[in-house]
Amino acid sequence: MCTCTSHEHDQAEAEQAGAGRRNFLRATALIGAATAAVAIPTATAQAAPVPAVSASKTRWRPDPDSSRFTLVVMPDTQYLFDGASINPAPIEASLRYILEQGEDDNIVFLSHLGDLTENGAQAEVTAASKAFGLLDRRGVGYSVLAGNHDVKSSTDDQRGPTPYLDAFGPQRFKDKPTFGGASPDGYNTFHLFKAAGRQWLVLALDWRLSAQGYAWAKDVIARHPKMPVILTTHELVYEADTLSPYGQQLWDRLVKEHDQIFLTLNGHNWPAGRAVRRNAAGNDVHLHLTNYQNRYYGGAAMIRLYRFDLDRDTIDVETISPWILGRAGDGLNELERQEIELTGPQDRFSVAIDFEKRFSGFAPVSPRGPRSASEMLVRGTVAYWRFDGHAEGAAMDGTVRDLSGRGNDLTVVKVADGSLTWSSEHHPDQPGHGSLYFHGDKSPLRGAYLRTAENAPLNSATFRGGYTFEAFYQLPGDWDPSRNAWGGLISRTGTGGAAGKTEGDPDEPLATLSLSDGPGPQWAVRPLNQQGIATNWGDETAREVWWHVAVVNDGSHTTLYVQGCPVARNPTARSVGLTSLGLPWLLGGYEYAGKIDQILHGRLGDVRIVERALPVTSFMNH
Incomplete structure (x- = not known):
């Protein structure tokens, strides 16, 4: 009432x-x-006359x-x-x-x-x-x-x-x-x-x-x-x-x-x-x-x-x-x-x-076709990896080439006889129609991940002028936070303590795009202009669904995007570049205190790194 x-x-x-x-x-x-x-x-x-509509109105x-x-x-x-x-x-x-x-x-x-x-x-x-x-x-x-x-x-x-x-x-x-x-x-x-x-x-x-x-x-x-x-x-x-x-x-x-x-x-x-x-x-x-x-x-x-x-x-x-x-x-x-x-x-x-x-019975939507690697090489691309062209479930061994031509090739590192397999599954808007299936587990630690070579140019990059990191990922239905949380999508090795940046936890790596216990993406890095860790938190992302994540820094501030949408927990503090010790980058792996601590349990699609800030319209899912 x-x-x-x-x-x-x-x-x-x-x-x-x-x-x-x-x-x-x-x-x-x-x-x-x-x-x-x-x-x-x-x-x-x-x-009664009909009042006239304003002549200033457009068609x-x-x-x-x-x-x-x-x-x-x-x-x-x-x-x-x-x-x-x-x-x-x-x-x-x-x-x-x-x-x-x-x-x-x-x-x-x-x-x-x-x-x-x-x-x-x-x-x-x-x-x-x-x-x-x-x-x-x-x-x-x-x-x-x-x-x-x-x-x-x-x-x-x-x-x-x-x-x-x-x-x-x-x-x-x-x-x-x-x-x-x-x-x-x-x-x-x-x-x-x-x-x-x-x-x-x-x-x-x-x-x-x-x-x-x-x-x-x-x-x-x-x-x-x-x-x-x-x-x-x-x-x-x-x-x-x-x-x-x-x-x-x-x-x-x-x-x-x-x-x-x-x-x-x-x-x-x-x-x-x-x-x-x-x-x-x-x-x-x-x-x-x-x-x-x-x-x-x-x-x-x-x-x-x-x-x-x-x-x-x-x-x-x-x-x-x-x-x-x-x-x-x-x-x-x-x-x-x-x-x-x-x-x-x-x-x-x-x-x-x-x-x-x-x-779908009368107007089915045609799936988006693959796009060539050359189309993805926008100005400033320093690394681009994709995993298409392989049979579902086949074991992955050997090298994944850096299609940017910059020489940042990846090789497999296995832990406790872990495995890494090719998959034909992919995000519907992903350029390459394929992915890698990481079978990581922390209890006990096992799996396989990818690593750049000791002399890869990417290892020393500091991205002072800005950057864009992008990846596609999917987590399986059996993903368990007690065993799989904090698996890394992209991580830089080397600790804050080793770089002389001891504020916060000195054993944390210098940069990581990992999946929290939500699960949701988190970007945690040591910028050049900070002693502490700068963190962008994403929202929870559902299992058995493909997601696109991007981290964009314009030279002074960093924004995390999921599916091209900015998340809420993007810090406003100034953030310039990424600290480097000249050590390798990892795909699917995460180090703590200088040792591998967690391996991704899920699929990873195309990954691209660009040494400048890209607009949303230039992301790989567009």
Whole structure:
């Protein structure tokens, strides 16, 4: 139960609206549209001009490569365009929200789900059409399909001319970059947008499909065989987990047999609901019903924001009323406070979808191919080792060549008859498609590691001008911190005490990129300008997952990156170069007090050392 006063509640709603919507109220046109219709609308509202969108606004251009994008869904708005009761203000507020938030939310498309008007009458359609001019002037991609109130409900897509078709037929969309085409009758359209680096298809279908309509829809999908399809129509889901009779027909005749359709959106019925059905390919199809015409102010042109996040394999769904949000600063009435944002389980939720797996049946992602060693030899490369081209499980003996040409070759050192084997496994973004499997153990100490020769040029390098150390690694499921913690990925031999740097533990090596008991990467070194040890701590990294780690020093400060992302525990103290005693470097081994103390238990992929700071975009996983 809320314990705040009515005044406090209004104030809280206003603050929520301002902060939570990224200051979209900076759009004065939106505020004007929202406040223009507080009272019951009258017929004179039909003649009210649509406020102009600022001429300084650029054309609508979503980011086509971002892994995050938003699809906006607007269901039945019929009670706002009903005979003498015509009030475009709420829908204009929603459309202005799209214009104002388009860049911040990376809005790629708007789908109206039909029943735009109550009677499909000319005056109603004209008023609605004028409102959508807000999007037309900025080139925003959208679709508006026909619901049973926009056309004669007893007809299908072969009904012929209507006011709806005159206003929202294919001629309206033909110049938009997202428009793909229409059925010969004009009542069915498809639209294409690019997001997350791929093309997506929106199929906007009429209230009732004829045989010709079904054939056309199937042909559109067949002509775009690798595109994920979002099907929009007016009626499909009837209530939570139930399809209407027509919805079942649509499922049986179209959705079920076309694996590309992974999401369907419809209005018509209420309350909002969701269903999941398994298609013929054995994959889930998410079917969503969204409609708010039974709520305050005929739904107040509420919109749903489908926020796709392909990094998280999730769609986050949010339902808001921009018209009410725009008026929050003036104080809201009792019903508006309830409707400003809907947070019930059918209105605010997340859908987990492994997009790569879900789309693999029609658009499999090709694994990234290997890249040549020469491509990895950026300016300043002083060592580059890779472990590809060998049979899985074969014993590794002999020498690993330094592909930089600097002569920092590696040889194997075995402890207690330990073994080192080749592996074909690798990080998906690794240049070389192979790795070395280190079988280290501390109880008792055994395994094998790699070591540079006594005269290798790398041994004496101090990196005073900066450096970048990179490596790919994976730890097996049986990695145990009591036996495997602090195995080194890359380590420099020689102790702090031997170098005259006795602050802290003098037996620690001069430099090591090791894996803590988390396990997580840790960079601990003796810089030239410090007596003590400078340490960068990484977060825990999961077992049986490939990781890329990089340590970058720009000549004065050091930053540790995991998967190209900086970690939190990067010290701000000045750090210049690396202390050297001219002794070898180790891969897979870690010395303490001048003796081997731990050997890596896990796989090590490509390793590169560069004598300058590299930007993230130049890392080996890019």
